[in-house]
């Protein structure tokens with residue numbers, strides 16, 4: 392084999408590749424940001440490498456993919472709590488109007504990226520105002536981000552009115568076309584805040600740019616009821632009848648679905664983005680994930696934004712995704728641990744249109760990978776790696792993180808984000824946000 396840049400030797404390797412091979416002890420070789428070999432330790436030993444990492448006692452796996460979040464929400468984490476959903480949103484909205492700007496969103500995104508990298512997340516789907524702020528922060532941090540123009544019928548804190556959103560969206564998509572770490576998507580908020588014409592325009596924009604379509608759908612019973620009252624059909628049926636589900640589509644939440652909704656999801660191939668923590672915390676309900684999996688509908692996992700869930704911890708999201716269906720259905724074999732890991736790796740990458748590049752440790756894939764420290768009391772012994780990852784590993788166990796072949800965290804130190812500065816700047820802004828909130 393030709394010399395490689397990085398050779399990681401000795402960990403338990405959870406590949407999530409086509410055969411879902413588990414290699415113990417295994418190894419991975421990386422050249423020019425690409426995985427060029429995955430195998431047993433003995434097969435890779437002696438390979439000429441610029442850097443060799445002895446990862447004995449650790450577990451190597453694909454970086455986690457957070458399939459639904461709002462990075463800029465970190466500005467307002469825990470600002471508004473203990474209110475019913477409508478009152479909660481109304482109250483949050485006042486602070487958003489006052490403090491959301493291109494600069495503040497970039498700061499919020501940097502903070503969220505630091506949190507995610509620390510927890511082993513290497514790719515996320517973000518929806519927020521000023522998506523260029525999150526994109527720029529991600530490029531700077533070496534983080535893989537799916538994001539893009541948002542659609543709302545009313546004028547948001549970005550000052551853009553609805554008729555201008557298509558033209559602005561087109562320019563946005565052109566600007567980021569050649570950024571290897573940015574995957575474009577078009578994202579209307581939901582079917583109540585965006586008119587049928589707006590949804591159609593967003594779909595057309597996504598299609599012309601060959602981008603993913605991302606929206607919220609059937610999150611709460613109230614939203615479903617209002618949609619039925621206004622349009623005479625459920626949110627999923629509404630999107631389907633508008634032809635929205637005909638191209639690559641991901642739908643966040645899907646908590647309240649009818650049999651007809653599920654049939655439409657199955658026939659169109661739309662993927663569901665499951666956010667168990669946000670659904671529980673906001674009292675939205677429990678999404679029918681076991682049923683969706685049974686029907687063969689792709690389910691990817693997300694955390695939702697830090698105001699609703701309240702952090703970006705994919706390990707907690709995985710644990711809840713696994714536990715919830717079992718408790719709700721009183722069935723201990725639903726959502727097997729390996730299935731939950733797929734929701735946060737392979738299926739998530741596939742749903743976001745990145746399935747040929749990330750989500751698996753396989754030759755030809757980009758090197759998005761994480762090392763988890765196993766030499767810990769709560770992880771010893773380990774008989775079943777998948778059960779460990781879902782039910783015992785926590786984000787502080789993540790030791791090192793590589794994205795696109797570049798170390799972004801090594802031995803718990805962030806390499807691409809000046810964490811102290813971000814925390815400082817956020818502290819200053821937060822005291823202004825809190826002062827303003829207190830004056831209301």
Ligand SMILES: [Zn+2]
Pocket residue numbers: 459460461607643695696
């Ligand atoms: Zn959301």
